[in-house]
Amino acid sequence: MRRLLSGLRDGLTPAARFRRACDLLEREGRAAQGFALLGTLARGGMLAAQYQVARAYLEGTGVPPSPVEGLRWMHEAATAGHVEAAFSLALLLLGAPPRTVGADSLLPVSLPEGIAGWPDPVAATTWAACAAEKGLPDAQALYGYLLATGPDSVRDPQAARSWCAQAARAGCPQGDLGLALAHLSASGMAPGSDPDAVAALTRAAQGGLPTAQYMLGLLHERGWGVAQDRAQAAHWYACAAGQGIRPAQARYGALLLQGVQGARDVMAAETWLRRAAHAGDREAASLLGDMHARGEAAVPCAHEAATWYRMAAEQDHAVACRMLGMLYIQGRGVPADLTLARMWVKRAAVLGDVAAMTDLAATLLTEGAEADAPGIDFHAAAQAGDPVAAFNLAVSLYRGTGTAPERRQAVIWMERAARAGVVNAQYWLGRMLLGEGSGTADPIRARQWLEQAAEHGLPDACLVAAQLRLDGHGGPRDHAGALALYHVAARAGRVEAMFSLGAMYGGGHDIAPDRMQALHWFRQGAQGGNALSQLMLGRYLGRGLAGPADPVQAREWFARAAAQGLGAAQDECDRLAWVEADHTAS
Template sequence: MYRLFSRWREGFTAQGRLQRATSWLKQEGRAPQGFALLGRLAQDGMVAAQYQVARAYLEGCGVPRSPAEGVRWMHRAATAGHAEACFAMALMLLVDPPDGRGADGLLPASLPAGIERWPDPVAATGWAERAARLGLPDAQALYGYLLACGPESLRDEQAARFWCARAAQAGCPQGDLGLAVAHLAAQAPGTDPDAVAALNRAAESGLPTAQYMLGLLHERGWGMARDTGQAALWYGRAAGQGVRPAQARYGALLLQDREDAPRNMLMAETWLRRAALGGDREAAALLGDLHARGEAAIPADHEAVMWYRMAADQGHALACRMLAVLYQQGRGVAADPGLARQWLERAAAGGDVTAMSDLAATVLAAGGEQAATLPAVVDFEPAARAGDPVATFNLAVSLHAGVGRPVDRPAAALWMERAARAGVVNAAYWYGRMLLEGDGVAAAPAQARQWLEQAAMHGLPEAMFALGALYGGGHGLPPDREQALHWFVQAAQAGHALAQMMAGRYLARGLAGRVDGAQARHWLEQALAQGVDAARADYAQLAGG
């Protein structure tokens, strides 16, 4: 009897009514009644009821959904010190409002006092701190994460580790994830064993972000032996939970023949499609590549166009350039040079150095006044300063020829040397010629010969011919006719017309110490066939002899 009376009396207490209201909210037929009771309690100042009212408005439970009212009540409960409400405010202030403003928007027409803008990472960090200090493990993990990776003005590596560790000690997987992120944000990925251990715990607990990050560490060999099998395992788990980058990386790994598993094209395309349709531009571009190269399960040019356009619309520069190629060739679409040029310019605007080079080549080929004017999107300097060898070479050529910028031969020589040292074969040839001729740099024939030899050894016919001429005498270097003949023959075999004439002349006259009439005739005939009239006299003399 006493127990029954106690239960009856509890039903009239504020706490009892709160419990009854929340219970009714879960019952389909009584949810409105439960919300009405919650509303009375919230209006009377019960903070826990205010939090529940906020949730009901945000979720549309027992009342028509009203994000604006939800925010207002959540802010009121958070201001009163409700831990979960503080945490909810932190989460909401970190993202753009999905519904915009207005009567049914996430934000009211006038923001609650204390909220000046939305999103507001700084304010979100403040609310996360309040919830963390109130002992909420999830909030401690979020606060630690924000201190590690949030607004620059609030970052505190030591405090980030402290709060993430507290959350992890409370058994919160997000704490382990935050601890890993805090470690990795301060050091090279994988170099801290504590961070890797925390990431493993978070991944094993089922957190998809941790699973994706662990996949990255395994794929790239950060802090552990590179293991694409383990990477695929963790990517697959994260992909199954909807992590878009994991879907893209998982699809890319499935395209490879690995020791633990053969290539699986159908499965790879499935995951890449999911990632691409979810907005991953790299996955879309990769699908475009597969179709354009004929490597897809059922390749089709129109599919290549579709996926490239999807990536290009998101600013993927390489996809823009590939679309230009398809429009130029009429593959999957009607050939359209105008559209091809537009996509090429968009690729160049996105920083694609190859697209810039193609545009520059188009302008130079046009000749005349156009040769000095490049489209505004063609600017090789940023990529050159960032260390791109091809852009460095193209910048040097532009400065040398005055294409798109004033002629500046000394600057051209500086950039050309950088490109040559970076391994650009054409730059080695150009720089050798500039050193030979004192073009923008002090003449240095011995150094010129070294750069020309480097270019020649990589198969550049112009460099081979230049070396032949250099070894033939002049520029203050002792002649070496045998070396001259060697390089003339090498260039001649590569189809260089003037080298064919010089090889014929050397062999006809014995300039390198030996005469070979048959070979001389062969090379002179080759030169004549390519229109080198200067070879005619040598050929006539050989025939007359």
């Protein structure tokens, strides 16, 4: 009886009813009852209940979510002096306007007094100040941050440092982060030049703040204010990446790809880069394109390379624009399309990519390209000794951009660029000297220039130089040397080189046959979409030339090659079907 009377007495106390309401709000199946009780207390003027009602509306706990009502109740509680409500209102006013499906905005037509819009960083600063002045450390950190980085009308760097320091002394990691940010935004000094700011950033990172961890990773990677240390950079990037910080995921993936303390982890790198790229990081997307283009991804694919490059290019990543243009030139992962190729390479040039202007000119050398000039006169720069301009001028003369082609002059300028070390010029000079429309065929010099470009790893040059070595054109036959060049081009993702490696290892050349190696390279080329590789892979699997026969897989690869218009593949499909039918009949 005494316990029952005590319970009834407590139930009549507003504080007890508030505790009861909060308890019900957190119970499954009782949240609506708890919200109803809180609403009664809030309407009666209890500030703590008003704050909880606001949170319930914003979070959709015990009531359908309503940012309008959440804002109204949070503003009412903050106006009446509730510290947490003032801080929460400041955070709300820094976020994007709440929206819902089928409605432009859930904001009320008339905002509460003192709020001009949403977001409203000026009003947010006012409410953060209210909570900060009442001693809430998180609000002090936020207030300091807004004084350091907010609109000009509220900025006060000296006060920003003071409030952030006050929050930091209270043990708030956000205060330490604010101190570091106040330095970076107000001093105009180089990052990491203030030891106190670095110390504050370190404390914030050690306190678990992912933004601070990412920034500390940057300092260690670049050597700003601390010793350059890639291992430490990777550690802090990993901490921030695990908490969802997109740029940290991108930098961590990049470091793993480059190698930390000499060890590369390509698989983990690809995982983190994918997370960052899917979240919209253009640098990560470009790196993923590189991985697939170079054959370093777990399952390299030219189509994937094009997809990632396009994702980065559409966000104006200059190098990705250029690389996507190159894929369109080569027809790797996308249909060959010189119009799109020039569009993307021009975009890269406009974005400031130095190599793009060279590649832009190179696109005009491809047979069938339209003579629509890049719109630049290269004569003056070329005559002044600029080798890239000499290369571009040679291309313009070769294609007859804006005038009749002058191919002998083109060869002269191309050789100037080649002798100055422009690798693309060495390659194209070799092509010209093979007699490709220049009227100056010289296979010996052609081979020399092509092999010089191949020494720099240019895949196109490797392919042509390898063929010259195979044929003994312009010099002695050298099948071992051709094999080495095909390996370089294959590592760069060129499926034609993969097919050639399979053919060479298959026999009939001046190297020891190795059918397992042949099968491996035919499979690589087939997976990359090369029709001849698909045909040969089907033959190897259908006839068991490098292991047990697998007619099911053979038929699949023949079908893929036939779908690309390779008639021999359809013949192989028919032959395989005939053999199987004959075997069944017997």
